[in-house]
Amino acid sequence: MERFFAKIRDHQVCLSPMDEHHxxxxxxxxxxxxxxxxxxxxxxxxxxxxxxPLRIEIRQELSRPTELNxxxxxxxxxxxxxxxxxxxxKGTELGAFAFVPFLSERSIIRLDSKEREKRLQRFQKIVEGxxxxxxxxxxxxxxxxxxYPSVLSYPADHRYLAYENLSGDVFNLPNELSNIKxxxxxxxxxxxxxxFSPKEAALAEDAGFSFVSLGxxxxxxxxxxxxxxxxxxxxxxxK
Ligand code: SAM
Numbered sequence: 001m002e003r004f005f006a007k008i009r010d011h012q013v014c015l016s017p018m019d020e021h022h023x024x025x026x027x028x029x030x031x032x033x034x035x036x037x038x039x040x041x042x043x044x045x046x047x048x049x050x051x052x053p054l055r056i057e058i059r060q061e062l063s064r065p066t067e068l069n070x071x072x073x074x075x076x077x078x079x080x081x082x083x084x085x086x087x088x089x090k091g092t093e094l095g096a097f098a099f100v101p102f103l104s105e106r107s108i109i110r111l112d113s114k115e116r117e118k119r120l121q122r123f124q125k126i127v128e129g130x131x132x133x134x135x136x137x138x139x140x141x142x143x144x145x146x147x148y149p150s151v152l153s154y155p156a157d158h159r160y161l162a163y164e165n166l167s168g169d170v171f172n173l174p175n176e177l178s179n180i181k182x183x184x185x186x187x188x189x190x191x192x193x194x195x196f197s198p199k200e201a202a203l204a205e206d207a208g209f210s211f212v213s214l215g216x217x218x219x220x221x222x223x224x225x226x227x228x229x230x231x232x233x234x235x236x237x238x239k
């Protein structure tokens with residue numbers, strides 16, 4: 001059943017123009033078509049009552065708690081070749097609460113303000129599509145593209161830097177994940193293709209970040225983000 005993020009007013013569903021077009025012209029909905037509506041984190045069953053004018057009415061409230069109890073915030077460096085889009089798509093499916101895209105010393109990609117805006121619009125579309133497909137109850141937030149110092153001041157209850165230069169035998173991720181409680185937020189920073197410089201790692205440590213190892217192998221940046229999101233979801237779903 002198709003799902004739409006919409007606003008409900010007096011039992012009436014108000015879709016965005018894009019979603020109206022999708023429902024009427026792509027899905028070719030008819031009177032009687034049932035759809036799911038998410039409004040402010042609540043899930044409803046709704047019925048298309050008429051098409052012109054379009055009228056959609058709520059039939060019942062459903063409950064499907066698909067959100068994780070703790071909030072994963074994925075801080076990721078922009079990547080070349082669109083690999084950062086994989087971070088957004090898979091991170092959303094795996095339950096990420098928010099994304100903090102950034103550029104750091106060794107980030108290969110460089111964008112002017114217009115390109116940044118365009119990339120953020122593309123990111124937004126990706127997380128909305130993935131939230132719909134994975135039946136999320138909320139759409140992850142995406143911050144503006146930050147520089148490294150601004151990322152280090154991004155607030156969270158737990159803040160980690162995935163540091164590839166830790167010796168491989170200090171696999172502390174499971175232990176760190178077990179410390180994160182329901183309702184808390186955890187920011188994980190994943191570096192770019194060239195990794196974090198020792199200076200950036202030192203700045204993060206001074207800012208109160210803890211280092212985590214993701215195991216003995218060096219993962220590609222997008223793999224590292226997906227590994228963190230998978231591990232976080234696995235730990236959260238099993239608490
Ligand atoms: N400096 C790396 C190298 O030697 O090839 C390249 C960086 S890696 C492609 C991109 C990012 O993924 C790193 O900055 C780090 O955040 C994360 N990462 C990859 N493997 C990791 C590991 N085994 N432990 C911790 N972080 C890792």
